[in-house]
Amino acid sequence: MPRVVSVFLPNWPIDRFTRDQRAAPPSPEAPLILADREGSRRIVFAASEAARGRGVRIGMAVTQAQALVPGLAIRNADPRADAAGLERLALWAQRRYAPIVAADPPDGLVIDATGAAHLHGGETAMLRDVIARLAGAGVTARAAMADGWGAAHALARYGAERMVVAPESGSRDLVSALPVAALRLPGTMVADLNHLGFTRIGDLADQPRAPLALRFGPQLHRRLDQALGRLAEVIEAARPPDLIEVRQSFAEPIGAAETIARSIDRLVGDLCALLDAKGLGARRLDLVLHRVDAQAQAIRVGTAAPVRNATRLSRLLRDRIGSIDPGFGIEIMTLSAAWVEPCGPRQMTSLLAAAPEIDITDLIDTISNRIGADRLYRLAPVASDVPERCLSRIAPTAPPVGAGWPDHWPRPARLLPNPEAIETLALLPDHPPVSFTWRGIRRRVRRADGPERVFGEWWKRDAEMIAVRDYFRIEDDAGERFWVFRAGDGEHAATGSQQWFLHGIFG
Known part of the structure; x- marks a missing residue:
């Protein structure tokens, strides 16, 4: 089932203009409009939220807007810059x-998210990430995911929520309740349909087609079928000017896995030859398969280091053949190196040279392309005495960070994601627990060592100015060893709650 994301940028001209004025950005509270010409009139092309809140509307004459809002800031619109910025944004989303x-x-x-959402934590998480990252860049966004471009486009612009995820095969019911204007029809056609009593998309779905087609032409039902998922739309992916890409067309559509695998081998060989000529290696490959029914499927694989070994890259792509649905056949295949880095020539090994280091990047690539690159990582130390802050996740092949963990006290092999409260019996202020209860099991302490006092990082939060923790290594009657701490110094309430927590387990 195809899944398509539509991202709506309701304030795009204003957001783009504001981002371009980085040296002296306008104040968000100051009313601002972008003006353009319509014949001999100057009209409002775009308006900031502050201007709209004072009654300014798109299409209004600039003189009328000035009369409504004294001190209104007016700048010239630049539709070409808006279109160029939108293309750059598409390339960012593609990467x-x-x-x-x-x-x-x-x-x-518009994003074809078929088979890609799970790499970002699922459909809902993917949309949240899109909206959050755009908001962080100063761009207001709404987003919707549905079974087709038409449905997602309508839900993103006319849905009740800022983010809508339509269930698979369930877009029709959501779209039917939207106004006719959501069908991407000309304004005059929408007005005529409303005059005839068609206000919702569902009002048109079951009407006889011939009378409406005679009056409004084929565009009405084409847009209706696209919104209801009856007619597919081709998404022409954005292409950067320096993209390294190879393409193969087939006289007869192909569908067998063996034929697809052979075609992948040929495309990868041609692509590696281009990369070799430029001294580059691929960090990410995009394989797009265009089917005869106008649908496209895409496979994305990544590598931990720049690679131009055809055998290795082919294996990564061939491992994903099982996810391909050829439908009635594939007529075109394109393979592009979406992310490249310099890759120098490989030195030949010599019998007199030292043994080369073991290269595990091939294994890393195989695993990360199966489970997702974000789920494969290694831990690196961070300069912090607070245990939950002394770790960070980095890429498996990232260089050493040049830091180490504290070694003056042993640390547990397993650190819990969050300290868990325990019930204890202990003599304050400096003694370890005599017994404790964790997850419903009472344990008697046989041996203990400590305390190790850890102070709060006052430069990060005022609440940690005088906060302390006293950590103890304890061993119960069964020989299991734990890392527990008391929040506070055992005497002064301001230093912590004096409650006990279990934070780690020794191997």
């Missing part, structure tokens, strides 16, 4: 989320 991303002028993006 981050999925191989097939396109600009949806004048104020949106």
Whole structure:
């Protein structure tokens, strides 16, 4: 089932203008409009939220807007810069989320998320990430995911929520309740349909087609079928000018796994030859398969280091053949190196040279492309005495960070994600627990060592100015060893709650 994301940028011209004025950005509270010409009139092309809140509307004459809002800031609109910025935004989304991303002028993006959402934590998590990252860049966004471009486009712009995830095969019911304007029809056609009593998309779905087609032409039912998932739409993915890409067309559509595998081998060989000529290696490959029914499927694989070994890259792509649904056949295959880095020539090994280091990047690539690159990592030390802050996740092949863990006290092999409260019997202020209860099991302490006092990091939060923890290594009657701490110094309430927690388990 195809899954498509539509991203709606309701304030795109204003957001783009504001981002371009980095040296002296306008105040968000100051009313601002972008003006353009319509014949001999100057009209409001875009308006900031502050201006809209005072009654300014798109299409209004600039003189009328000035009369409504004294001190209104007026700048010239630049639709070409808006379109160019939208294309750059599409390329950013393509690098981050999925191989097939396109600009949806004048104020949106469309992403073919089929088979890609799980790499970002699921459909809902993917949409949240899109909206959050755009908001962090100063761009207001709404987003929707549905079974087709038409449905996602309608839900993103006319849905009740800022983020909508339509269930698979369930887009029709959601779209039917939306106004006819959500069908991407000309404004005059929408007005005529409303005049005839068609206010909702569902009002049109079951009407006889011939009378409506005679009056409004084929565009009405084409848009209706696209919104209801009856007709597929081709998404022409954005392409950077320096993209390294190879393409193969087939005289007869192909569908067998063996034929697809052979075609992948040929494409990878041609791509590696281009990479070798430029001294580059691939960090990410995008394979797009265009089917005869106008649907496209994409496979994305990544590597931990720049690679131009055809055998290795082919294996990564061939491992994903099982996820391909050829439908009635594939007529075109394109393979592009979406992310490249310099890759020098490989030195030949000599019998007199020292043994080369073991290269595990091939194994890393195989695992990360199966479970997701974000789920494969290694831990690196961070300069912090607070245990839960002394670790960070980095890429498996990242260089050493040049720091180490504290070695003056032993640390447990397993650190709990969050300290868990325990019930204890202990003599304050400096003695370890005599017994404790954790997860419903009471344990008697046989041996203990400590305390190790850890102070709060006052430069991060005021609440940690005088906060302390006293850590103890304890062993119960069964020989199991734990790492527990008391929040506070055991005497002064301001230093902590004086409650006990279990934070780690020794191997």
